[in-house]
């Protein structure tokens with residue numbers, strides 16, 4: 001589904017990604033771990049097409065298409081979703097209207113019929129049950145005054161409604177209490193399917209107890225320097241990042 005080859009990217013003139021390669025198949029969950037400032041969020045931002053990130057070399061193929069050639073909206077319509085590390089507040093914009101606008105924009109781009117408000121409300125009610133989110137949050141402005149944990153849950157709720165093919169979760173677990181972490185993990189697990197893949201950026205192995213990844217990668221200094229299974233995350237927890245990736249291929 002996703003093939004990243006020798007990706008180099010700059011932010012504000014500084015090279016952050018330095019030859020990153022990664023392959024993700026449909027149905028897989030990949031955890032991306034790594035030290036602060038290594039480039040994990042930069043990877044998510046480059047894949048979703050965020051402004052200010054300049055790709056200087058390498059390629060990203062998504063379902064056989066050059067992902068980097070697509071506008072951010074086209075990437076979203078093609079099923080790429082990024083849950084932000086720091087979800088933004090949009091004062092004055094109702095959460096449900098916002099979500100419906102995003103949902104319908106994607107349907108329209110795919111040539112599908114838009115949902116009217118009744119159809120959308122029905123969908124939202126179904127998703128609310130699965131995600132265990134209070135419907136009170138839906139009536140408020142997007143993320144405005146939400147607690148840190150509520151913002152993260154709202155990101156997962158957006159994901160549940162939009163049903164992306166490639167979901168990139170940037171530290172969605174940070175700042176969550178234990179119960180919220182379980183709800184978020186349940187939400188992710190409910191969405192796991194043979195035709196959907198996840199890239200989960202996280203610092204904490206505890207998330208991986210609940211959402212068991214197929215692969216764990218260490219991103220350090222702009223490259224994947226080590227890959228393994230869940231046991232790699234346990235090893236990292238014990239030993240930290242020191243000594244990892246020595247001799248890793250570019």
Ligand SMILES: Nc1ncnc2c1ncn2[C@@H]1O[C@H](COP(=O)(O)OP(=O)(O)OP(=O)(O)O)[C@@H](O)[C@H]1O
Nearest residue numbers: 011012016034035036037038039040041042043052
């Ligand atoms: N918009 C920006 N302007 C300037 N520098 C940036 C910008 N975005 C990222 N950087 C820099 O790029 C580097 C990588 O940042 P990035 O957020 O990708 O790291 P990370 O691996 O996600 O770190 P963390 O674990 O701390 O979230 C950092 O040195 C950061 O300061």
